[in-house]
Amino acid sequence: MDDSVQDLTTTEESATAVEHPSVPSESADVEEAPAELAPEITYDEQRYPARPRRLRPRDQLRPSNLRRVSIDPRSATGTNPSYVEWLVRQAMLKDADVLSRQLSGQPSMWRNPYARPDARRAITTADVWFTAYPISLITRPGESFLDALGQQVLWDAFERVGINAVHTGPVKRAGGIVGWRETPSVDGHFDRISTQIDPLFGDEAAFRRLTDVAESHGGSVIDDIVPGHTGKGADFRLAEMAFKDYPGIYHMIEIPPEDWHLLPEVPEGADSVNLDAATELELSRMGYIIGELQRVIFYTPGVKETNWSATAAVKGVDGAARRWVYLHYFKEGQPSINWLDPTFAGMRLVIGDALHSLGDLGSSALRLDANGFLGVEKSAEGLPGWSEGHPLSHAANHIIAGMVRKVGGFTFQELNLAMEDIRDTGAVGADLSYDFVSRPGYQHALATGNTDFLRLALRESLEVGVEPVSLVHGMQNHDELTYELVHWGTAHRDDVFPFRHEEMTGAQIAEAIRAELTSALTGEADFNRVFTQNGIACTTTSVIAAAQGFTSLDDITEDDVPAIRDAHVLLAKYNAWQPGVFALSGWDLTGMLTIPADQVRDLIATGDTRWIERGAHDLIDADPLAQRSLSGMPRGRSLYGSLPSQFESPDSFAAQLTDVISVRRDHGVAVATQIDVPDVAHGAMLVLVHRLDEGSGDDAATIQLTVLNFSAESVDGTVHSAALPPQRDVVDAATGETIAHVDDLQSFIVHLEPYGGLFLLLREPEPEAETAKASTV
Numbered sequence: 001m002d003d004s005v006q007d008l009t010t011t012e013e014s015a016t017a018v019e020h021p022s023v024p025s026e027s028a029d030v031e032e033a034p035a036e037l038a039p040e041i042t043y044d045e046q047r048y049p050a051r052p053r054r055l056r057p058r059d060q061l062r063p064s065n066l067r068r069v070s071i072d073p074r075s076a077t078g079t080n081p082s083y084v085e086w087l088v089r090q091a092m093l094k095d096a097d098v099l100s101r102q103l104s105g106q107p108s109m110w111r112n113p114y115a116r117p118d119a120r121r122a123i124t125t126a127d128v129w130f131t132a133y134p135i136s137l138i139t140r141p142g143e144s145f146l147d148a149l150g151q152q153v154l155w156d157a158f159e160r161v162g163i164n165a166v167h168t169g170p171v172k173r174a175g176g177i178v179g180w181r182e183t184p185s186v187d188g189h190f191d192r193i194s195t196q197i198d199p200l201f202g203d204e205a206a207f208r209r210l211t212d213v214a215e216s217h218g219g220s221v222i223d224d225i226v227p228g229h230t231g232k233g234a235d236f237r238l239a240e241m242a243f244k245d246y247p248g249i250y251h252m253i254e255i256p257p258e259d260w261h262l263l264p265e266v267p268e269g270a271d272s273v274n275l276d277a278a279t280e281l282e283l284s285r286m287g288y289i290i291g292e293l294q295r296v297i298f299y300t301p302g303v304k305e306t307n308w309s310a311t312a313a314v315k316g317v318d319g320a321a322r323r324w325v326y327l328h329y330f331k332e333g334q335p336s337i338n339w340l341d342p343t344f345a346g347m348r349l350v351i352g353d354a355l356h357s358l359g360d361l362g363s364s365a366l367r368l369d370a371n372g373f374l375g376v377e378k379s380a381e382g383l384p385g386w387s388e389g390h391p392l393s394h395a396a397n398h399i400i401a402g403m404v405r406k407v408g409g410f411t412f413q414e415l416n417l418a419m420e421d422i423r424d425t426g427a428v429g430a431d432l433s434y435d436f437v438s439r440p441g442y443q444h445a446l447a448t449g450n451t452d453f454l455r456l457a458l459r460e461s462l463e464v465g466v467e468p469v470s471l472v473h474g475m476q477n478h479d480e481l482t483y484e485l486v487h488w489g490t491a492h493r494d495d496v497f498p499f500r501h502e503e504m505t506g507a508q509i510a511e512a513i514r515a516e517l518t519s520a521l522t523g524e525a526d527f528n529r530v531f532t533q534n535g536i537a538c539t540t541t542s543v544i545a546a547a548q549g550f551t552s553l554d555d556i557t558e559d560d561v562p563a564i565r566d567a568h569v570l571l572a573k574y575n576a577w578q579p580g581v582f583a584l585s586g587w588d589l590t591g592m593l594t595i596p597a598d599q600v601r602d603l604i605a606t607g608d609t610r611w612i613e614r615g616a617h618d619l620i621d622a623d624p625l626a627q628r629s630l631s632g633m634p635r636g637r638s639l640y641g642s643l644p645s646q647f648e649s650p651d652s653f654a655a656q657l658t659d660v661i662s663v664r665r666d667h668g669v670a671v672a673t674q675i676d677v678p679d680v681a682h683g684a685m686l687v688l689v690h691r692l693d694e695g696s697g698d699d700a701a702t703i704q705l706t707v708l709n710f711s712a713e714s715v716d717g718t719v720h721s722a723a724l725p726p727q728r729d730v731v732d733a734a735t736g737e738t739i740a741h742v743d744d745l746q747s748f749i750v751h752l753e754p755y756g757g758l759f760l761l762l763r764e765p766e767p768e769a770e771t772a773k774a775s776t777v
Contacts, residue, residue, distance in 0.1 A: 076179035078241035078317040087177070090234040093249060093345055095195045096352020103355060103407075114405035119470040119580075120671045120695050122410040122431040125364060126165030126220045127670045128576075128661055129583040130158060133169050133478045134189070134201050135631035137586060138618040145630070146171065146202030150210035154620050155217045157643040161654055162661030166214060167222040167367065167583070169478070171201040172353075176232035176333055178271065185231065186333040188478065190369055192226050193233020195356045200631065204361060211362035220364035222412075223357040227350045227400055228370030229334040232271070235349065236335055240314040242322060248343035250335045251327035251376065253288050255310070260323055262286075266312040272332050273310055275325070280306045289325055290378045290385040295490075297329055298532055300607065304331070329373045329387075339374045339396045347396070351403055358409050365410045368430055371397055372415040389421045397429030405431075412472050412581075416484055418491035419464040426470055432581060435471040436484045437461045440535075442574050442710075443481055444513060446567060447520035447547045449711040450683040453513055456499055458677040458688075460487070468674050469579035469695065475540055475571060475588045480610050482535035483517065485510040521546045527553045527594045529609040537609040539587050540568060541639055542594045548712065553593050553637065561639050562651075563712070565591070566755040569656045570708060573757035576664045577706040578688055579672045584657075590617045591639035591653060599634045619643055663733055663759050668692055669704060678721040684711035685752070689723045703728075703762040709752035720747035728762040741765075 076083050088094055103109060132149060139148035148154070149166060158166070173194035174185040185191055189198065197203050211221045230236060230249070238246040242254075255263060262282060266273045275283070277292070284291025293307050309332045313321040327336040337346035357363045375392025379385055401411045412432035415422050422433050438461070441454035461468070489510035496503045504512075521528045521536050525546040528538040538546075542553070544567040550556055556564070568591065576582040586592075594612040597604060603611040615636020616629035621644060627635050646652035664670060669690055676689035686708045693701035703724065709715045723746075730740035730748050740748035742762065750758065 077315040078243065079315060079319050083180075084238070084241065084243060084317060086180075087234040087238050088243075090177075090194060091238060091246075092193070092195055092230065092233070092235050092353060093246065093349045095356065096348050096350075099195075099352045099355050099359070100348065103359065109406055112406055112408050114402045117401065117426060117429065117431040117470075118405075118410075119431050119467075122365070122412075123469070123581055123670050125410065126222075127581055127665075128163050129165045129167055129222065129472070129581060130163045130589075131167045131169070131474065131477050131583050131585045133585065133614060134171055136478075136614050136616050136629055136633050138616050138623055138626050138629050138635065140622045141626075143622070143630075144202035144206055145200075146197070146206035146210055148622060150206065150213045151620070152213060155213055155219065157620060157647075158219065159217045160647065161589075161643070161658050162665065164218055165220040165222055165364075166210075168207075168210075168224070170224045170226075170369075171197055171207070173198045173233075174231050177234055177237055183232075186331050187231075190224075190226055191229070191231030191331070191334045192353070193231040193235070195353055207361045211364075221362065222365040222367060223361065223363040224367045224369055225350060225354050225357065225400075226369045227337065227339075227396065228329065228373050229336045230349070232333050232335065240311060240316075240322070240324060242316040242318070242320075245343035245345045247324075248341035248345035249337060249349055250346070251338045252324045252335065253326070255283075255288060255323050255325055257321075257323075259286070259288075260313075263310040263323060263325070266310070271312055272326075274304055274332060275306045275308045275310060277306060280308055283308075283325060289327075290376055292384045293329075293376065293387040294384045295388075298331070298534070300532065303606075327376065329370065336373065336376075339392055347399065350400065354400065354404055355407065358404065358407050363409065365412070366404055368397065368400060368411050368413045371400070371413050371430070372417050372421060372425065388417055389424070394425055394428055397425050401429045401431065416482060416486060418487040419461055419466050420491065423465045426466075431470075432472050433466070433470060435468075435473045435580070436482075436486075437466060437468075437471065439474065440481065440484045440513070440517065442571060443543055444517055444520075445684075445686065445710040446571065447543065448516060449547075451680065451686045451710055452500060452683065453509070454686060455677055455680070456497065456509075460497075462674065462677070467579070469671060472581040472583050473575035473578065474583040475575060476585050476613070477583075478585075478610075478614060480531040480535040480537045480613070481517075481521075481543065483510075483514050484535075485513060488513075524549075524551045526551060527596075527612075529597070529604075529612060531609045532607060537594070537611075537613050539592050539594055539613050539615075540571065541587075541591050542613075544568060545593070556593075556639070561591075563755075564639060565653050565656075567712075568653060569660065570710065570755040570757050572657055572660050573706070573759075574686070574708055576660050577669060577757070577759055579670060579674055579690065581670070582661070582664065586617045586619055587613070587615070587636075589619060589643060589654065589657075590641065592617050592636045593639065595634055595636050621645070659734070667702075667704060667733060667759070667761070668694060669706075669759075671695060672704065673697070676721045676723040678719070678723075681717035681720075682715045684709055684713075684715055685717050686710065687719050687721065689721050704733075705730075705760040705762075706757070707750055707752065707760060708757045709755060712754045714754055714756070715752045716749065717752075718747050718749050720745070722746060724748075725762065727765065729765050731761045731763050733759040733761050738763075 134145040170189035172192050173196050174189040174191045176183040214221050235249055239250055264273045280291055283289045308325055311324045313323050315321050328334050329336055339346055374396040375390030377386045404411050410431040413430035414434040416436045426433050438457050441457040445451040445454045488506040492506035495506050527542050528536055531537045544564050592615050595615045600611040616633040621642045640653045643654055646654035671694045672690040672692045674690050678687050688706040690704045691701045692704050724742050726742050726744045728742045729738045732739050742748050
């Protein structure tokens with residue numbers, strides 16, 4: 001999901017000024033000739049006064065009488081052709097047009113099926129992912145993130161564990177442009193402003209080396225695109241200047257000067273200001289904007305009260321000053337892309353960025369970030385605008401994902417909406433979706449020792465039509481543990497569900513689970529923190545620590561690590577031993593705890609508590625003495641150590657994870673079909689029943705069960721499901737031992753150790769004669 005944060009890597013005060021290109025030496029203003037006397041001259045003729053007309057770009061449909069108002073070489077306005085040209089050279093739309101022309105008409109565009117999503121095909125390409133976060137990886141001194149990620153020693157370790165894909169996270173230039181200089185990212189590099197790799201993380205050559213090394217180890221590299229918004233880079237600045245079709249990239253509306261009095265004043269040092277609800281309503285009433293949307297993501301009083309902001313007055317290429325109101329689902333620095341503008345400029349920009357990652361850089365797949373908000377429409381009077389679950393979002397996702405499949409890749413989406421939205425968007429769009437269905441459920445199960453909500457969520461998912469094979473089951477990533485209760489708290493808030501031996505509405509369930517998660521993880525523990533209204537800032541190990549009763553991380557000793565590690569392995573089994581992709585991060589691999597808040601005080605000062613969960617970590621002992629990453633992130637406390645050190649112990653997290661993944665691969669559960677999530681005899685138990693049929697629907701395929709204990713106590717309980725064929729042997733796949741027998745009531749008894757998990761297979765019992773013969777021999 002979109003990461004609403006300020007990037008740590010640079011500050012506005014330290015941003016390097018960009019040298020502008022050489023311009024004419026004269027600085028006197030040029031007086032504009034009367035339009036009726038002036039010869040018709042296009043903007044391109046201004047830029048290229050010495051180029052013959054027949055070699056110039058084609059003229060606009062309507063001739064322009066634009067004059068050069070100023071040629072001051074220092075002027076960062078639309079009337080300085082050198083400044084505009086400098087912006088155009090950096091614009092993503094410009095790059096997109098060039099890239100699309102290179103691929104258009106090539107035979108490679110017709111070699112792959114692209115109409116329908118194919119989760120199992122994507123999983124066959126890469127089923128266990130490492131999700132990186134560039135600013136938190138400790139590298140060798142002076143080594144870039146991409147160079148570090150492409151090291152043979154790291155991929156040797158990944159291959160040993162069973163990881164066969166790396167999701168790099170966003171590594172292209174992000175943030176904004178003010179005048180001649182770049183400004184830092186406001187959203188962890190999800191506010192992209194360029195197709196170029198950010199020099200902070202490396203360069204295109206390093207990215208290509210990474211893809212080559214990954215391929216040599218049978219692996220893949222997954223990149224990001226952001227189809228919902230950009231940062232305030234060259235494209236947005238050109239849009240503000242009303243240059244060509246750049247305004248068509250965004251949901252932005254020019255407000256006439258006679259109505260500027262309706263707009264709030266922009267504070268000194270800012271380039272825009274968020275509208276309050278009253279102004280939003282008035283502009284909507286006057287027909288300028290759609291107005292209120294279904295929700296305000298990351299609502300913060302005095303900072304973000306609506307999804308609309310107004311720009312300061314900006315001088316355009318025609319010399320006229322304009323003020324715009326623009327849509328942003330996330331922060332002010334993330335203007336939303338318009339997917340249904342007549343120029344289709346936004347669509348062209350996004351597709352160009354995708355083709356660059358796949359065609360030029362060599363990525364195998366792309367994550368679609370913030371892709372659930374691509375359509376917006378005015379609703380009936382008095383109702384919020386339609387902005388979630390809109391058909392245009394489905395259509396746009398179909399186009400993006402179809403293009404990616406057409407060039408041989410696949411996509412996954414991070415869509416925190418109702419399950420029906422995930423199903424409908426995925427039906428024509430992305431091949432896979434991030435698991436916003438059960439991620440809070442399994443953490444809630446661990447925190448409370450009860451799987452009731454997790455079982456409800458899994459059953460609802462199957463009933464709605466979101467199969468687990470279509471999901472990326474991720475452990476910790478860069479985002480907070482979001483409550484992810486949209487399905488229950490909004491779309492189904494008034495629907496009644498059987499829960500905890502009574503009938504409860506979706507809203508009541510959402511309220512109860514949110515309160516229980518908050519109490520269990522932040523009530524006594526001083527190391528996890530609530531993040532706005534969205535979730536809890538924590539690591540996987542800090543969730544476990546809170547569940548095990550620790551109130552301070554300083555209280556955790558070496559003797560406490562095995563119990564934390566056992567619970568961590570349990571969560572890995574939950575995510576790995578079901579259909580779909582299994583994903584985990586460097587924070588998981590090394591067992592990172594949260595960072596003391598005072599070490600990231602400046603970063604969390606504005607309320608973004610997630611920085612406590614993003615401690616710098618060293619996967620391969622690249623720099624054991626480093627106290628910070630190259631980007632400046634403080635090193636966190638690791639409970640497990642680096643991967644090489646863990647390989648020395650058969651009980652380490654990495655060693656046990658290797659076994660978990662090996663069992664997963666040996667039996668093909670990643671592409672299986674989930675057929676039941678039955679009731680359980682003990683509240684801490686979870687039983688998942690799968691058919692190992694590779695999606696074929698073959699009823700004769702082997703039945704597999706994942707049986708887990710989410711408590712710190714041993715459990716003896718009965719497993720019962722109507723999907724279990726009677727008179728079958730129950731075999732532990734890890735040991736090959738027959739541990740039980742399915743009776744005529746389609747049940748059997750199982751014993752689980754604290755935080756225990758079993759991967760069980762049902763086998764036909766051996767014929768008695770064959771058994772007797774074998775025993776005689």
